[in-house]
Amino acid sequence: DAGVTQSPTHLIKTRGQQVTLRCSPKSGHDTVSWYQQALGQGPQFIFQYYEEEERQRGNFPDRFSGHQFPNYSSELNVNALLLGDSALYLCASSLPGLNQPQHFGDGTRLSIL
């Protein structure tokens, strides 16, 4: 049983560019959340998708947007990249319902030059 899978594993971009990160949830999970983890810090919540809609959003600018597809997979898009966007981007999936434990993928490491 595959866990949460993310692609690509590592990405290098320059300031001002746009990036798309992808996530496939664990089998049976329908809810996908995205987190940003800066080096040496805990993950910070970006947003959560359920039934193809953004259900909750953290304190991130509109440059961060997402999408969920009918098969529950998800994308995170970041526009106008800044140096401060360099981080590990983590996707987590969970079963239907609130307060379900979230299971993480290994993330995409994004480096901005």
Place this chain on the structure above:
Amino acid sequence: QKEVEQDPGPLSVPEGAIVSLNCTYSNSAFQYFMWYRQYSRKGPELLMYTYSSGNKEDGRFTAQVDKSSKYISLFIRDSQPSDSATYLCAMIRAAGNKLTFGGGTRVLVKP
């Protein structure tokens, strides 16, 4: 002030010792508590998920929650070098969706 505080460590212990980790939080709305283990270049792996105040045991791991003091702990018995990792506490409000994490504690178990 951060909502969830966690000592960054590093915490160095000899193999076989008990590892003791803790987090404090300021918001009494947090009702569900988790501990994750994160190895270098990997995503967080869920270790423990608790709701009630009190203890929950799973193998070598014991999670403790004290909601009155807003304090949670994780104990690792008979620690192994393979337990060397960063341990993250996380919590969520009732009927909530968003995990709020501590900053993580780096643990090193020396053979």
